């Protein structure tokens with residue numbers, strides 16, 4: 238069976254930056270056709286897990302095995318991007334193709350590859366636009382295009398939908414689902430339990446350790462959520478999809494203005 242050999246195997250890794258470990262004894266297999274969402278509170282080790290998979294953080298214990306010749310691409314958090322860098326959509330995607338090499342004169346073949354991937358993601362008409370002048374959803378697509386041009390088998394994404402509106406989140410989720418169905422394995426981290434995580438085939442609840450793993454319907458329980466987030470939350474079922482109720486909105490990344498914060502005077 239093709240599912241028998243994982244693309245990557247995380248075999249009991251512990252990762253630390255000097256002090257308390259960020260990850261403890263984490264085990265996870267990533268297989269062909271997987272679409273895995275990693276959820277957990279801020280500081281729970283989600284980005285560290287991606288860094289370990291990318292090889293930029295070395296585990297202090299355990300090991301990561303990757304299939305020989307595996308091609309992995311990474312989409313960073315949009316917040317980490319310098320939007321003032323003067324670059325067009327086409328150039329931005331080309332940098333992915335050339336692995337960082339600045340190319341004043343791309344080859345014909347490279348140009349065709351950029352055009353192809355932009356077409357595939359429905360942003361061909363934006364090729365000559367500045368990346369700053371795009372909507373949130375378009376920007377997400379550009380950075381996904383930049384990762385896909387390397388023809389990865391596995392796509393790693395850190396909080397792909399944070400800071401974008403609901404419509405964009407749906408669009409990006411739909412796009413990722415299509416890519417997954419066409420054979421791409423995806424592992425992403427997300428803060429968004431109801432908008433993203435509950436719709437993915439497999440979830441990993443992380444808080445230094447793996448607290449729970451499996452389909453949302455079995456993993457998103459009050460018990461697992463309490464051990465992951467340190468807070469009690471109710472879970473409803475809506476059309477077969479779990480909905481997590483968080484009365485204090487601890488899961489929502491959008492800051493809530495306290496009602497007493499009105500300016501005085503005037």
Ligand code: ADP
Pocket residue numbers: 254259277278279280281282283284285286
């Ligand atoms: P998440 O992505 O879930 O918010 P991180 O993986 O970024 O979590 O962080 C996990 C823990 O590791 C946190 O306690 C964080 O403060 C710590 N950490 C992350 N990056 C570094 C770093 N470069 N140096 C020192 N500590 C770090």
Ligand code: MG
Pocket residue numbers: 283284285395
């Ligand atoms: Mg993070």
